[in-house]
Amino acid sequence: MLREIKVRTTRKEDIVDITERVRSVVREAGVKEAGVFVYVPHTTAAITIHGKIDAEGTPMLDNLLRVATAEGDAGSSQKKAAFVAPTEVLIAVDGELLLGEDQHIYLYEFDGPQERSVYVLLIPSR
């Protein structure tokens, strides 16, 4: 099952928690056991999974990304996205994502604000 989620970002660099929206797709599918692909077909956005972002988390992430990119560089948003990567893969069991208690799925925006497409593909394992 393939579903498209539309996400509106509101700043040049933005982080949007899409956990509940991915979870809804998985529940709707109601699969017993499946691989879940979360994918953005954009070169300046990315998907990642980590703990809930706190106030100081964002600047820290930015430190790493700055090493790889030149501020104001035309291609810097693309390079940041490439490092975070466009895909994450998860597991669904009995219609629920197998996510740790504090794990969240985030869309990273590096060239907003704009409307982004996130694709969620479920592949049953049997």
Add this chain to the structure above:
Amino acid sequence: MLREIKVRTTRKEDIVDITERVRSVVREAGVKEAGVFVYVPHTTAAITIHGKIDAEGTPMLDNLLRVATAEGDAGSSQKKAAFVAPTEVLIAVDGELLLGEDQHIYLYEFDGPQERSVYVLLIPSR
């Protein structure tokens, strides 16, 4: 087929080679051709694939992770895990992992020692 592997880490920051345990799951399943998801539902642990780690490899990895995190920072173990990522995806053919001769699958621990769960999902391609 979904299997849970229990891994006990023994230090605050630890690296455990889980290649043989993932390989056992793949052999047990005996699939002709499959995608293999290896996933940790934890925000302070991660999965990665690379060559056998040598003595000087670990501090080098740590150099990169230090750029993104502040030493002693409450959230630093989460940020390290986010960079290494919670999932790896592999291919199995005729009941064997399609791994390069020197490729190993590692669990990275950033907040041990503790017992960790690693999930292995096999999705046959036909």
Add this chain to the structure above:
Amino acid sequence: MLREIKVRTTRKEDIVDITERVRSVVREAGVKEAGVFVYVPHTTAAITIHGKIDAEGTPMLDNLLRVATAEGDAGSSQKKAAFVAPTEVLIAVDGELLLGEDQHIYLYEFDGPQERSVYVLLIPSR
């Protein structure tokens, strides 16, 4: 469906655009909806997806990788490959890759020149 793509790299560190070759495999399979795994069974090569690489893009990437590795270090090509990671996962719909207009799939070589194997596995979602 599993296919092997042979890629010849021509320099010690090289970047080869394999988008069209992966796209051919997907077209040949003609699947309605599938997950696509792209995998290199090598510790000194890697797969990544990002916008078309421009002249200044390559040195930028190298800046990040240098943080994690020591120049001339015997294991540095392995560490670089570990950071870029051996796998990418994509989605195929109606026999076409669901790729953004400017997204390309690249093989990163860190220990060339040599012939590399890239495996492409398609797993239909139904």
